[in-house]
Every structure is written in C-alpha cells, then in structure tokens.
Amino acid sequence: MAEVHLSKVVKRYGALEIVHGIDLDIAHNEFVVLVGPSGCGKSTTLRMIAGLEEISGGTISIGDRVVNSLPPRARNISMVFQNYALYPHMTVRENLGFGLKIARQSPAVIEQRVNEAADILGLSPLMDRLPANLSGGQRQRVAMGRAIVRNPDVFLFDEPLSNLDAKLRGQMRVEIKKLHQRVKTTVVYVTHDQVEAMTLADRIVIMRDGHIEQVGTPIDLFERPVNTFVAGFIGSPPMNQLEAMIGSRPAGPVAVLADGTELPLPPEFAGRVTADQAVIVGFRPENLYPAGHGIPAAGQTLDMDRTVSLSEPLGTETMLFLDFGGREVQAKMLNPRLVAPGERMPFKLDLGHLHVFDRASGKSLRA
Amino acid sequence: MAEVHLSKVVKRYGALEIVHGIDLDIAHNEFVVLVGPSGCGKSTTLRMIAGLEEISGGTISIGDRVVNSLPPRARNISMVFQNYALYPHMTVRENLGFGLKIARQSPAVIEQRVNEAADILGLSPLMDRLPANLSGGQRQRVAMGRAIVRNPDVFLFDEPLSNLDAKLRGQMRVEIKKLHQRVKTTVVYVTHDQVEAMTLADRIVIMRDGHIEQVGTPIDLFERPVNTFVAGFIGSPPMNQLEAMIGSRPAGPVAVLADGTELPLPPEFAGRVTADQAVIVGFRPENLYPAGHGIPAAGQTLDMDRTVSLSEPLGTETMLFLDFGGREVQAKMLNPRLVAPGERMPFKLDLGHLHVFDRASGKSLRA
Amino acid sequence: MLRSPRAIPYLLLLPSIVVIAAVVLVPVLVSLWSSFTPYNLTRPATLFTFVGWRNYQRLFANADFWWAFGRTLVFVTVALNLELVFGLALALLVNRVTTGRKTIRTIMMFPMMFSPILVGFQFKYVFNDSVGILNNALFSLGLITRPIPWLVNGALANFSILAAEIWMSTSIFAILLLSGLLALPQDPIEAAKVDGCNPVQVFRHITLPFLMPFIYIAMTIRSLDVARAYDMVRIMTNGGPAGRTELLWTLIARVGYQNSQMGMANAMGYVSILTSIAFTFYFYRKLSLSRRYMGGAE
Amino acid sequence: MSARMIEQPWQRWAIRFALFVALAILCIPGLWVVLTAFRPNVEIMARPPVWIPQHPTLDNFRRIFGLLPAEQQGLPVADYFRNSLVISVTSTIIAILVGMMGGYAFARFRFRGKKAMFLGFMLSRTVPGIALSLPLFIVWSRLGLIDTKIGMIVIYLAINIPFTIWLTDGFFRQIPVDLSDAAQIDGCTRWQAFWKIEFPLARSGLASAAIFAFLTSWNEYALAAQITRTTNAKTMPVGLMDFTAQFTVDWAGMSAMAVLIIIPALILTFIVQKHLIAGLTFGGVKG
C-alpha cells in the first residue's frame, strides 16, 4: 500500500519560498499527473517526495510512514529525472540494471528485466553504448528504462517523454499505462503534453507558482475549470477568454462583450451571475467553427461573419484566427480546406459550452 | 543571403555511419523543420551545419561559401542546444548577453536586447540567477533566449520548446514565427511536436536512420505521404495501417482486408494497383468515426457496428479503440460523450481518404 | 603550417616540452652516460672512462642494494595506499562540512606547509626515545614504563618513517581528491540514491568511479614524488640503524655525494627509473581506462 | 541542482567528530613545532615534559633577526623570504599557465603522438633527483644560472608542469564540451571560449594545482640547496639548515624559522583555496 500524502508541504531556497504549503492525497495505485507552467514547482514537489530535497515545512508520508527525514533509498521509489541523471560511466545496460543490482537481484533476473525494458524502449541495439554517445531522446529512454525495470511502491516521472517523437511517445504512453495496470503502483507524473495528461491521469493536479489550483479527473478539469487559469491551461489551443459584462435580458442573463455582442448564457448560470457583473467569458476553439466545418452544436448558436486573419492548417483540422468581441480568438475548422488570410466566412459559436468566470477573482461562476 | 546547402553529407563516429549522405537545399529565409524518430540524426545534422561536428563526407555551404572547415564563429549562426549548454557560471543575464558582448555590442544595446528577450521568454524575474537554480523549463528558455538575442544568418533550433508547457509553447511558437518574419533569417528547427512542425514549417524534412525520407510542405506530407513511414509519422494519433490484398471488382479496385472486408478504393488509384497486389491500406483516425460524431464524409463511407475496446477522452474529442480488419485501430469521436469499453456503436469509415501503399516497398501508390 | 588548426595542440604543448627538455632531458642523458663510467665527483676526468656494464654488474651482485630496492618498493606501496585511503577519507569528511569550510580546508593542508627536511627533524624529535614527545606523552598517560625505541627497532623504525611520510603527504592526496570531489556531478548521485543505494553504495558505485581519474593522477604524482621523502628519511635515520631503514634514495645519495661515486649512483638511479616507468605505465593505463566515459578527446 | 540533502543530526555530529579527530592528528605534530618556536630551549625536550610553554618567549625569533645582544649577526631572513616568494610565486604562475595550456591540449584535441607525449611528461618525473642534480648543476653552471632565481624558477617549472598538465587535463575533461561549443556558436574564438568559459569552470582544479605547485616549490630543499648559494637566491628551507652546525641543531631557532616559513604559506594557501568551489559546472547541460 503506497498512498502518498502531502500535508502543508513548503519548500524554501534560502529566503525564497517556492512551494507554499500544498496538500495532496494520492491513493494507492492512483495515477496522478502534475501539470503547471514552467517553474511552478512540479519538479521540486517530485524531488521532495523522492527525498532528494529537504522539506522546509509540512509532512510527506508514503504508506503510513512519515518520510520527511527518510533517505531516498528507504522510500522505495523509482524516478525519471527531468534531466535524465544517467550514470555517465556505465553503459546503457549497466544504467538499466543498476537499481536491480543494488537490490541484489540475481544476474538472470536482471538480464531478463533489462532486456525486456530495452525492448519496450527500443534501446536493444544501444545496450553497450555510454550515455555520452546517445542522442537526446535515446538518453531520455534510458532514464525511463532505469525507472521501469524496478518494482517500486511509487513511480515518479518528471517529463519522461518530452524529447521523444510523437509516434514513440504514443507507444510509450501505452506502455506506461500497461505498466501501471500490471504492477499496481502509485504514479506521480509530470508532463506538459495535454494528451498524456488526459489519457494517463486518474486525476490531474494543476499547479501554479507553488500552489495547487485544482485537482480532478481529466474531464472534470476540461469541462469544469474552477478558474480562468485552469481554463486557459488545459486544452490546446487554449480556451478563448473575453472580457464581458453581465446584462439581464428577459430570456435570461447575457454576457455583453466589448463590442456590444450579446451572448445568451446557458441556463445553468441563471442565478449565479448578477447584472453588471464584470466577467470573463470563455469558449474553446472547438466551439467556434466555420459553418459546416465543425461539430454541429446541440443547442443555440451565435452566427456571424468574420474575416480570418491567419490560418494554421494542421492536417485534419485548421486553426483560424479571427477578431471577435474586440480580441483575436481562435476557431477550429474540422474537415479543412485551404483558407487564405483575409477570407470572410460564416462562423458559429456554440453557446451551450460557454464558461463564465468572475473577472475580479477569476473564479468560475458555474456550480 | 544565407541559403544552406547540404550535399552528400555523411557523418561517421569511428566505423559507425550515422548520417548517410543527405542532400538538402534550404532557401534563404526559409523555415525548415526537421522531424524524425529519436536517434535518426537530426541533432547531428544541426551540429554539422553549426560546425561543431566534423563532416565525414560531402559538403555543407552557407550562402555561397563552403563551410566544411570553417570554425563555428565564422558561420554566423545561432543555435539552441538540445541539452541547453548554458554557461553555468554566468547569471541568466550574462548568459543572454554573452554573444552580444563577444560581438562587441555596446552595453546599452546588450541591455536592451537582453531585456527584450527576457520579456518575451518570461525570464525577467530570474535575471540574476545561475542556471543551477532554475527549473528545467526555465533553463530551456534561457537557451532559447541566448539564440534569439542575436542576429545571425541562420538559426538552428534543436527541440527548443520541448520542456515548456503547452500554453507557453504556443506563445513561444508565435514569437518564433514573428522573429522569423522580422529578421528574415534561415531557420532549421528540430521538433517532435506535430503542431509546431505543421504551423512553423515552410517545409518539413522527415529523416529516418540518417536518411531523408521526404521533404515537403506540411500539408503535402500530411496528405500525400510517400511511404508508410511518413504516413505513420506525421499526424497524431498516427494513421491506421492495415494489410490488404487488392481485389478487382466491377466498380473498381477494392482492398480486401484480413477479415474479408472490402474497401472500395478512391478513383485515383484506378490503374495504379493491380489485382492480388499485397498492399497496406491506411486511414487516419479522423476518418473513422461513430456515426453522428465526426465530420460527415463528402463521399462514400463504409458503415459497420463495432465494439469499443478502450476509450480515451481528450476533452473535445475522444479516441476510441476498436477491432477492424483483423487489427486494433483508432477512431476519433468528435462531440464526445462518455463511452464505456465494451459499448457497441455504429462507425463510419470515410473511403475518400484512403491511402494505399505497396506492401513490399512501403511506397505510396498514389500519383 | 603554424596557423593551421592541426598545429594548435602542439603549440599549446611547446612551452612545456621546452622546459622539460631543458631541465630533464640533457641531465638524464648525461647521467645515463655516467652510469657507464667510474665517474668520481672529485676526479672529473673519470667521466670519460667507459666501463660498460661494470656498475650494473656490481649493482646486481650487491645485496644491500636489492634490500634497499625491495624496501623502497614496499615503502612506496604501503605509503601511497595508506595516504590514499586517509587522504580520501579526509577529503570526504571535509567535503561534507558546510560551516567554516575555508578554515577547515586550510587546516587540512597544514602539514603541506612543512618542508620535508623540517618534517625530518620534527619527527626525529617526536620519535626520540628519551626526550621525544611521543614517549613523553605515553609516559604521561601511563601507557608505557620503558621508553619505546622508535627509531631503532627495525619494524618500529620503518613504521616511524612511514608515519612521518604519511603525516607529511596525506594532505596532498586530500587536496587533490577534494578538488575532484568538488567537480563531482550531483545528478548521478541523486539517481543512485533513488535507485536504492545507501551512502556506502553511492560512494562505491558513483563517487569512486568519478574520483578514479583523480586518484590515479594523484597516485602518479605522488609515486614519482615520494622521493621527496629522502630529505626526511636522511634526517630521521639516514638508513640506519644497521641499514634497517635504508631506502634507495638514502643509498644513492650516500654513494653519489658522500662517497663521490657518481657513476655508480647513477646506475642505481637508472634501475629505479625503470621501476618508476613500470609504475607510471601501469597508472597511465588505469587512468585512460577510468576516464573512458569523460568528455574530451581520446 | 544544489540540493540540500536530508541529514540526521547524529550524522552531522559524527562527521564533525571524525573531522575533529582527523584534523587534530594532522595538526598536533605541526603545532608542536610551532609551540617550540615560542619556548626556551629548556622546555623543549624536558624530562618530565613541559606541554604548555611555561615561559613563552620571542627570543628564538629575536635571534633570527639578530635582535639579541649576544648575537649581533641575524640571518638574512628578509632575503630568504623575498627569494622564496619570488621563486615560488613566479614558478607557480608560469607552471599553471603553461601546464594549463598543455592540459587543455590533451583534454580537447586529438593529435598525433598524443599518448606518447602524455607518457613522456609522466616519465619526466620518474627521474630521481640524484640523477638530475649533478648534470643539472653542470648545465646550469655553464648557463650561468647557478645561484639565480631564474635558475630555480626554471627547475621548479619542470617539476610542476607535468602534474599541472595531468591535473588540468582531468578537470577540463569534466567540463562538458557543449559549453565551449555554445561559446563558439556565440562567436567566440577557441581562445575566447577557453578564457571565458572553460578557464573559470576549471577554477577548482587550477586552484588545487596552484596550491600544490606553490607548496612544492616553497618547501623544496634538495635542489635549492644545490643550486642556490647566497642571499641572491637562497630560499627559506635552505635557510632552515643555517640552524644546523657541524655538531648541533638549533631546534628552537629552526622552529622559529619554520614558523616564518609556514605563515606566508598558510596565508597564500588560504587565499587561493577560496577558489575550490563545488558544483561549478552544475546546471549547464541536461542529460
């Protein structure tokens, strides 16, 4: 049993406080993904859990032991370091097998486990190279392999796939998922990749500046971000966010944009907004689409003609940039065709998926 | 004028040949993105262009000078190293300003340019830190900043954004685009991010194992991959590829899958396939969708009921895994709803977007 | 030619080569020649009498020489290894402290400030059996009732000069290894901790391999440098009593300068050079192997 | 990353204790010499022993400087000191510069004859002093370098250069090549890249080499005794032997002189050792 509990955990470097007393309970066998902007304290948090960084305040426990002053080796964890931290004097094979050797596994077991990991990671032809003679991605895979050959209580992954190509990353993602299902360990995983976060996580933890902003299942975070930060952070391209004032209309409250456009709010906001409240209205690019080139909205839409200022074709979809409500917003065009900048097109905004946040606090006004 | 020409460039480490004589012409002011699986020789190629790696064979020229034996500083390039290579004993400010100082720019100019870059990169509060006291992403931004403060003839970027969060990465992408437009330099850019590749590149170069597989505009590569490798590499999730035999039917050639399913081929393949030819048929997950949850196909579809074995909700879309043609394939469900594994749904396969490759050579059979 | 990049390493090495050649090469050739002559210091003309291998033949038949030779080998081996172990331990300790680091390091190097001759006198008095401080201390503590003749008994005398040598040189190892420790990368150590290593295992599997190149460098430097101990040994025992602490260096110096038989002394010198070369070669091989992983050109 | 590791209090104390013991062992024989310098001779090797000086005195120092009425003639300590300082400092600086160049060449370049040269430098140190001293003396006397500071400086260079080369070679190898690559991309010549990037990063290594080189020259006796003769070039350790006569050794005076030798060495070492810095290359490269 390896649940991980962080309670009021603080990290200071000298006078500089980096992590401001975070609380987090991770259940046994849970897969938690940590996301957040660069420099928000993700790695530091992992390193504190691993025991590599002194904890300036609060407690961390693994299982039912408070581990604050336990050395890393007593915590039974595996970690993929953001900067790999390979053993430069050992070959790939030795790097992979080192943890097992220390755990006094028999050579046969080591051999087998190492080869297995190497196969998964596509490292087999490189087993006798030194890290210095590997490419960036190959090094990262070695770092990954070193973690997965072991059977720890907790896996800590710090951006383990960031330097791999999309295809390999996809494969690895599946392998990690399998691994997690097979060995039933607790995983804390840092990533900047939205797809990874969404597909792997049981729960996602969003950090900002050493605080936790929201914890929840992927879909939760995606559909019910508690504030503008989370809304802007989850989903790529990010949610369009526009300043607006609440107006009350007979049919219900509307959001009045800077250019006077009125967006009728979904019924769930009735009673949660007050007239003349300064708010932020958000909608994802997916919900703004050229007519006929999107997922037809289930409910009401706002229809308009807009000039496209820039288009970014991505293959099966194209991102379109256009002015709306006094700002540049992004729209997503499925079933794409070539769009030249300057082209005027009819757009539809799916009003059923509007998000509304209080402008002062940034907090979501949804239930 | 800084076009870059690689002609029969070979790189060997001892007896091991890593780059096998590649040819590549990059026009002045072109933005070329290098993609390829981990370890295929992207970094090596950049480093040879930069003059950091001896060229074992062939020639590289920048502008109209053959630079094979010119030292790096004579080539007037900026480079972001995959492993950052920050000056550990200099503060962020000094790291950023170093190149300018060496070029004997006046302190005022240095100050201004460094601050500008720091602003773009969000490094301003960290200017007096040493690299050792930065987070991974912050280090990467310093590496990036060091390159962009200068005005070189050629920019070389080696996975410059891999450790940044999606939001920042989006911003940075825009900045790079702006930079490129402003200073009119030639850029060679290595990335594993499909969106980056698609949005930034004038042309994408796909490498595999030290060879160039295909060079073309992003849309070109996406829509007309020359072989199964490119088809599988561009697009995420990757194209579904199934083994099939060509059968000839009165209505035109069909691909017969392992389970006997027949897929009528788009008309463009008529005359390009022969009966009983062993082929690979490919289609992107976007073109296989639960009825009502996809972009309605323009032409013919294949309709079928299938059991979903696994679903991965990603927010605005959900990936579904199902058996088809004797293999597990991925389908994309737009306008998603919760799908439980085991649920049986009606699927549509858009037959207008089929790709067909010769099975032996992997080559595309399209014109 | 000189401007071509290929010349750069040679240019960089040129000053070193010139100095070494000037100071070492010519003298070495002269002394090599003289080892084939009956060269006597006070009779310069003897430098031009060639006697072939006579000096060497006599040498090989000389039991005293071989005793001194063997004793020197043992002395060097034991001294170096102990100094290494102590120096390493010291460096590791000093590396761990965070407060008063500068002072502690300086104190650590304290014995290095002592000129070897001074160390000779110092330890001669320390080990003096009747008025030396060691025996005095042992008496005061009531540990002995009869003075211990440190510099007389064969084993004790060798122990004593060994102790002096170790005292004098452990710091050198410590400082060289400390600077190696300072350059130690932190990442692999952290990785090893996470991989389950206890401090000893971290040391064994990470720290030590990283230090190995520095250890070999320090070993090489010291193995060639122990001859510094000559000044010290000469003053402490000058090889006595009854040749029990005779080392090559005391023997050679006595033969060469006191007895004026430079030719013979140089022959002895060459036997020891050949041994040193073997040592050096061994260390060089080890060094190259141990830093295979390091950056830099092979 | 300069992580501060988890360390139990008992560990901290154990380390402090072990260190204290180690330093005590290192210091006591030396401190005894220092104390001797401040004792009258009666106390030095007395039976029963006198541990703490009962009658501390500066007479031993006064004697050195000729300040005692009985001894009008002091030793030319000022000259010895000047010679020692000039010789040691100059030879150290040059040895570090020249050796560093060599070390850099070995660490960063491939070239023909590299192994042979590296070995050659090593082998140059295998020659025992005795085989060197006389021929060296002969050559030096032909060149007029006997009893000159230059003569000593050159000799110490030859002693100090080889190990400076090995040591700096080791340290330059520890510095990721990518850093100098980055500097060259930033427009540096190789020379600039060296001075601005690699040199500062090799600082610890250079400092330890410098300390070692300096103390070696500062304390060297055998060759100095041979090549130097007068106040022109005689160094402090040779001056130390002024306290030995045919039948006597003035141990008190010698100890006082030793103190005079040790103090400047301590000061210089203290100054230089601040460059021994941990983790100079941390944070530079990833992986």
Next chain:
Amino acid sequence: QEGYGKFDGYTLKVKLIGGTQYEKLYTRIPEWEKLTGAKVDIVSSKNHFDLDREIKQDIASGSISWCVGSNHTSFAPQYGDLYVDLKPLIPAETLADYVPATLKASEVDGRLVQLPRVTDVSNLYYNKDVYENPDIKAKYKAKFGTDLAPPKTYDEYKQQVIFLANPPNLYGTAFPGKDEGMTGRFMELVRANGGDMFDDKWNPTFNSPAGVAALQWFVDIYKAGAVPAGTVNYTWDDIGQAMAAGTLAIDLDWPGFAAFFNDQASSKIAGKVGFALAPVGSSGKRGGWSGSHSFSVTQACDNKKAAVSFITFMTNYDSEMMEARAGNLPTRTKVFADVEKEFRDKGNTYMAEMFGTWEKSLETARTPPLIPQWIEVSNVLWPQLQAAIVGQKTPKEALDKAASDAHDIMEDAGLLK
C-alpha cells in the same frame, strides 16, 4: 700586528660555512675590507655537509671561480689539489703562533691546505646533580669500593654509566650512533686501546682485537641499557639535548656545548656541569679524535695574496679571541691562555675551566686518516657498528665485514701498498 696588504678595488670571492654558530665571525669582514680596500663577495654560505657537496659539484663542473673556501680537516683530503699549499705563502713566524698539533693536522700529504679556525676535540661533561649526590655516591662506594668521580678509563666509564642509568629519567650516557659520529667515536676507542684504523700500507686494521674490544664496549653499554636505545640514531644535537635535559649522567662531547649546557635558557643542568678529561683506553692513551674548521685558498684563485691576507685575518688574534669568547676552541696558542684569563677575570670560572681542560687534551688529539676515501670507509663501517650494537651481529663479524668492504675501497682507490 701583521700587515694585510692593499687590494683596492679587488673583489674576493669566498665560500663560507654558514649557520648561526659560524657566521658571528663574519662580522669582522668589513674590518678587513677597510684595512685592505678589497671587497668580499660571499658567493656561498651553507652548512657543513651542503658546502662539501657544493664544492664537489664545482670540481665536477669545473667551475672554481672563487678564492677562499671554508674547509675542514675531515673533508680536506677529498678535494685533491683544489687548494694551494699555504706554507710558502704565509710567513713562518705567523704560522708559529698556531697550535702546532692543530696545524700539523691541517696538512694533507705534507701540504698545508688549510688554515685552522676552530678546533674540536671531545672531553667529558658530567652532571653534578648525579656525581655529587651523596646518596648515589654512597651506593656506588658500597658497590665498587671506590669513590664516584668522573671516569679516568673507559672501563671505569662503562662501569659508571651502567651503574648510574635509571631509565627512562636518567641514562648513563649517550653516543652518536650513525654517520661519521659513530665511526669517530669508535675510532677514538680503538686508538685508546692501542689499535688504529689502518696500518702503514693502508690495510684496514680496525677488526684487530683492539677494535673488537672497542666495539664490545659500545655493545656492552647498549645492552646494559646505560644509553637510550635510540642512541644508534642520535647525532650530536640529540645527545646535547638529552644532556641539557638532564637525562644523561655524563657525556663525552665537543667544546661547543659548554656554553649551551650552562645557559639557563637552554639547559636544565646549568650551573651543575663539571668537566673532566676524556678517559683513556686499555693502552693507557686517549683516543682524542679531533678536527678543525679551517679556511683554504684555491689554486684557481687570481689573487692569492688577497686570499691569504683574508684567511690570516680571519684567524688572527682578535678573530680567534672572538671565536673563543663564543666558546669555541681557538687555534692560536696564546688565545687559550688569554681567553681563560679573561673569563676568570669576569668571574666565569666555568668557561675558564673548560678551556683549561680542553687545551690539555689537544696534545694527544689526532685526526682521522687524511685520505679521500675516509668518508667512504666510514660509510661502510658505521652501519656494521650499528649492526653489532643492536645485536644483529657479533662485533667480530661486523668488523670483519666492514674491513673487507673497506679493503675493497682502498684497493679500488689504489692506495693499498
């Protein structure tokens, strides 16, 4: 007063023994410079052994560019014809002022290659705390039937030191156990026993019965614990320190220690030191090992007159008085009497007594064999002596081995007749 000549503008290069004990004399150099108008350039100033090594190097490298060198009777034979014969250069009447035996000992092959500056010979110092202790005296008397007084013979010496030893606080005596000191003390006893180191034909004879008896004497007192066990490693300074520390009852030692032993600041036995003549051996003679520090003039000197003037000045009456006042044995007959008187007048009977005692012993004093090979022979001899003393060999075995090695050396040198 002698005339010292005029050498205006000439620079005399000299190579002098250095060290605090010897340099006091050099304060007189300016006076000579004033007298003669010459300048003195001290091209080297080193201790005894280093100076020897340096001179050998100069010979080897052919770089004799100096005129005057410090010398010593033990070293002089090695230098061959480096130095001139002074007899023709110094007036006989001047030479007559020196102690004849000392001057004689300064000759090598009949050539006066050096002008002696201070002489050394050993006599007994004893600790009055021990020798005048009624308790000890009574016990001694009870045991041997004679009064306890400084020994007259080596046998008595042995008996006393064994009796008096009470380690670790008090030893009977100590002797230098290595290097030339060991050889010298042995030689002294061999000669006192009627033997010698070589016969007329330069055959080593120290393994004669007289030699064996001499070595046996050392072995006996060593075995009996009358000397510190470490004595085999002692050199003069160790013995001096031990004596000054009050841990020796009696000490056969050099005159230079007299002042040291009586100095409150350096010695615990100050005021309690007595002198006695060195004991005699079985032949009834004293062994009297002596040697002198001296000055020599090189053959290569370009102005031998100036050089001779310099060395005469440095050993003239005033110079010698200066040396004597510092406690060194002068080499001029008159100075002995004068300095003794001077000390007595000043109430320093201690030093006066010292000069009296030592002057007596000079008559029978002898140098080691004045041959270049002496040091080399000594170097084969003392390790063997040590071997016997520490019980590794019998005296006979040890001496036979040394004699055979010495024989080889003499043969190689072509000295054997």
